[in-house]
Amino acid sequence: MRLDELNCVILCGGKSSRMGQDKSKLKIKNETLIEFQVRKMSQWFKNVYVSTKEDKFDQKFTIIKDVSEFQIYSPMLALYSILSFFKNEFVFILSVDSPNISENEILKMFAFINENYKIVVAQTPSYKHPLCGFYHSSLANTCKEFFKKNEQKIGFLFSKVKTKFVKFENENAFLNLNFYEEYEKFKRELK
Template sequence: MTRSINAVIFAGGKSSRMGKDKALLPFGEYLSLAEFQYAKLSRLFNKVYISAKEHKFDFECMVIKDTRKETSPLIGLISIFETLEINEVFILSVDAPFVDEEIIKHLLEHDESMLDIIVAQSPSGVQPLCGVYKRSILPLAYAQLEKGNHRLGDLLGLAHTRFVPFEEDKPFTNLNHPEEYQEAIKHFENSAG
């Protein structure tokens, strides 16, 4: 990658629609979706961490545990900047396996110093868990937390955010339901083979 920046995989969700923890489902040649994403991002970034409530992974990785009881991406973001002494981080949801190097590089090319957040936007909408977040969001994030508002979309609206347009939804497919997971495995096997 052109810039030295760390990455964090968000894997702390409840996975209620999947019926089991999707971060731990096998994917490709890896024992889990989390390990698949970790291996991919490790080729692109200095350091890769996983944001989660606990260390539940069966491979060697660095986990940033949530610093609060609630579960939300907002809590994950706050925990990252409270735990690591970094000014910016690339974040990606564990259940978006088709976000590739090209997409990530394209996002990073749109960074400017006055921005707080750079996120992908596909035809179906904003992709808040695929982008760069900077420490400058912390005061806004704390204020939102104080109000009990965990919606990242609202945080994006308050911050200096750049929405980077992409023409397709497919790379940003989230694996929320068992059938989406099965479909993704088929797609991945076909494109790999």
């Protein structure tokens, strides 16, 4: 199996409450953050999908909507909706607000998906990154069970499913743009 035979899904269905505005629509040079991420990930993956509660974009992205019967914001609901869309395959999941991920980090994680793991995610010295890694679609029902028990954090899966944490030293590669100051700093460093 090769990386370019797999699919990528970019998550952008959150509230962006800490940012104060929709992160996916933040401008980076002449494009939005979601356009930036889709363009970048399209270099390495077969298809790139966008996960969201509703199609809020002017561009034509292939959208995977959260299951509509539930009207809450939940990473577990998003993961359930995504994994239900695919059949018997690994999918790379990335949050829209992680713009520094490169092919090097993805390939290092990809090296573990042929083993017996169902989840392969990045881990830096300070944090496990549940929204940056590979998930097997067979986990959809497990996600649904957690969701129905009101266990909404993806980290709950790690104790129930064979998970590989791939260690990285470079925290900057896993930068999350949670606050406006972080976004401004990222834009300055892109120049």
